[in-house]
Amino acid sequence: MADATLLPTHPLEAHRDAFTALSAELATAGTDLAIELEPLTNAVDLRVDPAAVDAAALRDVVGGTLPTLPNTWTVVAGGRAVWLGPDEWLLTGERPARAWEEALHAVVGPHGGAAVDVSAQRTGVRLRGAGARALLAHGCALDLRPASFPPGSAAQTLLGQSGVLLTAEPDGFRLAVRTSYAGYVADWLLDATTEFRPRPTDQQRAEA
Incomplete structure (x- = not known):
């Protein structure tokens, strides 16, 4: 008989591939920024x-x-x-x-x-790399410079129009967001990375 055990699905599972592809694209372009889903906890x-x-x-x-x-x-x-x-x-x-x-x-x-x-209350996203601070600055009013928000810091704040629990990590930041707003935050992050992505060359535009 097949195993009928139900396994939990990450609330942002539908965004996993987009985050993975984006992080790979940024790495290829030499941008120190990666976005990944935090494991369920x-x-x-x-x-x-x-x-x-x-x-x-x-x-x-x-x-x-x-x-x-x-x-x-x-x-x-x-x-x-x-x-x-x-x-x-x-x-x-x-x-x-x-x-x-x-x-x-x-x-x-x-x-x-x-x-x-409150295990089902929030879901997490991890931002790694030097570009994480610049990305968050597009939608967060906090001063996230290391002198003001060093690793070990935490704050309940807004990112775009959503409340988040933001923690500073040694290699970036962690966002914990209410599950009902997780999709909005994920879409916001993907949209906010537009200026970090490599611009197509004239040849690529012509080929398109």
Whole structure:
């Protein structure tokens, strides 16, 4: 009997080939810019007053230290923790979301906190290379220069007309966007790369 197991499909699967072809085209032209889909990952939204909870117990279940500096992210076991507010973080990683949610709730629930599985809420796109900053500047009002937005930074902002969670990486940027707006952001990125693509030569125009 054939295996009938249903596998999750990336919300932007229909854009994967376009991103791959675009990245190859840019690389051939010598442009240091690539766009790729982030693998699907589990996510938990954590809310708690950090002063009210046992820090050691929370650190053990999170798998690392939560960022306390506004608009930053830190590495935790198997993923990352992104600061969203004084009492809110987005945890992402490969740990089973249900078990992670329950373990976190056991620690923060008695202190008025909450942990909610939001794995289906956002999808991710990765921008790599020196050209990523220039590309984002077409639709993001933040100052993304390394001095102002270095690796380890995070911000909830707009890209075009869509809200995104933007994180600065050592080799570029990561965009986490609500799944319902993911198609818009993907199309925006493809359109915004127009000026980065090589222009056809006179001979190519004639042949066309």
